[in-house]
Amino acid sequence: MTEPALRLDGVSKSFAVRGGARTDRVHAVRGVDLTVLPGQTVALVGESGSGKSTVARIAVRLAEPDAGTVTIAGRDVTHLRPRELGPLRRDVQMVFQDPYASLDPRMRVSSILLEPLRAHGQVEKGTAERRVAELLETVGLRAEDGDRYPHAFSGGQRQRIAIARALALRPRLLVLDEPVSALDVSVQAQILALLRSLQEQLGLAYLFITHDLHVAREVSQRIAVMHLGRVVEEGTAHQVFTDPVHPYTRALLSAAPVADPRSRGTRQRIVLSGDLPSVLEPPSGCGFRTRCWLARAECAVHDPALEPHRSHQAACLFPEELDATG
Amino acid sequence: MTTEMTEPVTATPNAAAESTRSALLSVRDLQVDLVRGESRTRLVDGVSLDLAAGETLCLVGESGSGKTLTAMSVMQLLPGGVEVTGGSVELGGRDLLRATTKELRAVRGNAIGLVSQDPMTALDPLVPVGVQVGDAIRAHDRRISKAAIRARVTELLSAVGIPNPAANARRHPHEFSGGMRQRVGIAIAMANRPRLIIADEPTTALDVTVQAQILDLLDTARRESGAAVLLITHDLGVVAERADRVLVMYAGKVVEQADVLDLFDRPAHAYTEALLRCSPGATSGAGEPIPGTSARAGALPTGCAFHPRCRIGADRPRCQQETPALLTLGTRHDSACHYPAEVTR
Numbered sequence: 001m002t003e004p005a006l007r008l009d010g011v012s013k014s015f016a017v018r019g020g021a022r023t024d025r026v027h028a029v030r031g032v033d034l035t036v037l038p039g040q041t042v043a044l045v046g047e048s049g050s051g052k053s054t055v056a057r058i059a060v061r062l063a064e065p066d067a068g069t070v071t072i073a074g075r076d077v078t079h080l081r082p083r084e085l086g087p088l089r090r091d092v093q094m095v096f097q098d099p100y101a102s103l104d105p106r107m108r109v110s111s112i113l114l115e116p117l118r119a120h121g122q123v124e125k126g127t128a129e130r131r132v133a134e135l136l137e138t139v140g141l142r143a144e145d146g147d148r149y150p151h152a153f154s155g156g157q158r159q160r161i162a163i164a165r166a167l168a169l170r171p172r173l174l175v176l177d178e179p180v181s182a183l184d185v186s187v188q189a190q191i192l193a194l195l196r197s198l199q200e201q202l203g204l205a206y207l208f209i210t211h212d213l214h215v216a217r218e219v220s221q222r223i224a225v226m227h228l229g230r231v232v233e234e235g236t237a238h239q240v241f242t243d244p245v246h247p248y249t250r251a252l253l254s255a256a257p258v259a260d261p262r263s264r265g266t267r268q269r270i271v272l273s274g275d276l277p278s279v280l281e282p283p284s285g286c287g288f289r290t291r292c293w294l295a296r297a298e299c300a301v302h303d304p305a306l307e308p309h310r311s312h313q314a315a316c317l318f319p320e321e322l323d324a325t326g
Numbered sequence: 327m328t329t330e331m332t333e334p335v336t337a338t339p340n341a342a343a344e345s346t347r348s349a350l351l352s353v354r355d356l357q358v359d360l361v362r363g364e365s366r367t368r369l370v371d372g373v374s375l376d377l378a379a380g381e382t383l384c385l386v387g388e389s390g391s392g393k394t395l396t397a398m399s400v401m402q403l404l405p406g407g408v409e410v411t412g413g414s415v416e417l418g419g420r421d422l423l424r425a426t427t428k429e430l431r432a433v434r435g436n437a438i439g440l441v442s443q444d445p446m447t448a449l450d451p452l453v454p455v456g457v458q459v460g461d462a463i464r465a466h467d468r469r470i471s472k473a474a475i476r477a478r479v480t481e482l483l484s485a486v487g488i489p490n491p492a493a494n495a496r497r498h499p500h501e502f503s504g505g506m507r508q509r510v511g512i513a514i515a516m517a518n519r520p521r522l523i524i525a526d527e528p529t530t531a532l533d534v535t536v537q538a539q540i541l542d543l544l545d546t547a548r549r550e551s552g553a554a555v556l557l558i559t560h561d562l563g564v565v566a567e568r569a570d571r572v573l574v575m576y577a578g579k580v581v582e583q584a585d586v587l588d589l590f591d592r593p594a595h596a597y598t599e600a601l602l603r604c605s606p607g608a609t610s611g612a613g614e615p616i617p618g619t620s621a622r623a624g625a626l627p628t629g630c631a632f633h634p635r636c637r638i639g640a641d642r643p644r645c646q647q648e649t650p651a652l653l654t655l656g657t658r659h660d661s662a663c664h665y666p667a668e669v670t671r
């Protein structure tokens with residue numbers, strides 16, 4: 001059996017938030033299980049404050065979980081000390097949302113691409129130039145672009161450079177945190193196509209963080225939906241899209257605008273009232289109950305666990321309600 | 327409504343009913359340049375549009391296409407160094423480009439309400455939201471009493487769905503979520519019952535479940551006040567769900583305009599086709615990328631600015647050399663493409 005590229009088991013993380021006299025703890029991530037197989041894309045979908053970026057940071061061990069384990073390619077890396085993280089950094093790389101902020105404007109592109117290699121002592125005399133050219137060509141840029149500075153490139157091109165840098169150490173897993181959210185739609189599609197072809201060529205695994213369900217559907221084999229620090233639904237992209245179990249997933253799907261004016265008025269829309277509850281004061285029981293149109297008294301008491309429902313998994317006490325109303 | 331200048335652009339029920347046939351906002355051949363000493367770079371090139379009362383017109387395009395500059399030219403709120411150098415902008419028959427600063431001030435926030443992308447930067451962090459809504463009212467009605475302002479602020483905040491409006495009016499912007507802040511932004515835009523609401527990517531910074539709430543709110547405001555809405559967006563999903571008419575911009579020009587169903591059923595410009603195909607969630611061929619990068623002002627390709635990225639025109643001399651004119655193809659449907667018949671869905 002193949003070793004998962006990434007496995008999270010019961011991962012939790014809280015942060016101290018100082019407000020006036022007292023210090024509160026924010027439970028950003030609570031008991032998250034997640035598996036990404038080699039060559040597979042798992043999309044982690046959720047709104048701001050859902051904890052998806054914290055999961056990303058834990059997966060690359062930029063943050064250490066309070067509980068649970070992080071396993072990368074069969075190796076437990078949960079509590080590795082910074083000095084011991086070297087090999088992990090080779091296996092797992094991250095691409096950030098904003099390619100304007102993630103590239104140093106004073107460095108030439110070639111230096112940006114060589115930096116991870118230098119940090120890992122992998123630059124050999126004579127081969128550096130060839131490796132830069134190779135990386136640039138892999139992401140659809142030209143070898144001579146290595147001599148230029150980031151400002152000479154458009155947003156989409158910068159994201160290609162960020163991806164090239166992430167590939168420099170030949171990782172097996174890329175954690176992509178909203179990699180196309182800052183880009184125009186035409187460029188979004190280019191970057192998604194590039195990521196797809198890189199995955200095919202290099203057998204990469206992706207943990208793809210996004211708030212955009214359409215993007216998630218396009219790129220991923222599996223989708224995990226997060227709400228208030230928990231995974232509330234998990235299944236194949238097809239299962240989650242065609243047979244959503246959790247009311248929150250249904251609300252998310254129905255809120256995403258569809259580029260077809262003929263579906264106006266014919267599509268069943270669920271417009272949630274109110275905002276995402278604050279992570280500082282989460283509701284008792286199920287975190288979604290304050291916005292849920294199906295909530296009952298029990299929902300304020302029990303926080304449901306992720307369990308098999310119909311074809312896949314969801315964390316809802318009354319998932320069967322959906323059949324009745326849907 | 328204290329100065330005589332606002333008179334012609336103040337809504338009356340009759341005027342609103344009439345202008346469903348004639349345009350409330352009429353922009354003709356608008357040109358906007360970036361002026362640096364002797365050098366001029368054209369940013370908006372010959373844009374014309376008409377918007378009737380009660381109608382929603384979506385301006386669609388990628389960053390740098392000139393959609394925001396077009397809308398901001400109506401308000402004459404352009405960044406430094408950027409100037410309107412030609413054309414006309416008429417609101418209710420009055421040319422705003424020839425209005426004085428004082429006259430413009432009477433129009434902004436009064437006949438025209440603006441909802442900006444980021445309500446956190448649009449609001450003053452130091453001032454309670456109720457005071458900010460109240461300021462918007464007082465700016466256009468100096469004689470209104472404090473009690474009347476307070477009542478109107480409560481009414482507005484309640485209309486945009488802020489719970490406990492009287493108590494929440496005393497809170498500061500940072501105490502609200504992004505969605506609630508955008509509701510306050512809409513309350514300010516609606517404060518003086520504008521005839522035109524300009525909304526510049528009003529939901530781009532918001533979560534998807536909140537997006538729908540805010541767009542519904544704008545729709546309700548439009549229906550109830552009969553105002554026209556100029557909605558700027560890059561999201562074709564939002565266009566499909568909200569627009570009556572759509573104007574597609576590329577490299578500072580209008581490349582296509584049509585009623586929303588027409589545009590999605592029968593696109594007549596290769597760029598529109600490409601946009602429809604690359605949008606995630608589009609019904610056909612989702613996620614098909616457009617090659618290359620957006621044309622940049624000051625370095626526009628010859629001929630049709632889209633030709634280097636175009637499926638149809640990349641290798642055709644006519645597209646490479648001859649700038650296509652915006653021509654009427656059908657009922658209220660214009661396109662600036664040399665080969666509209668080859669555009670498919």
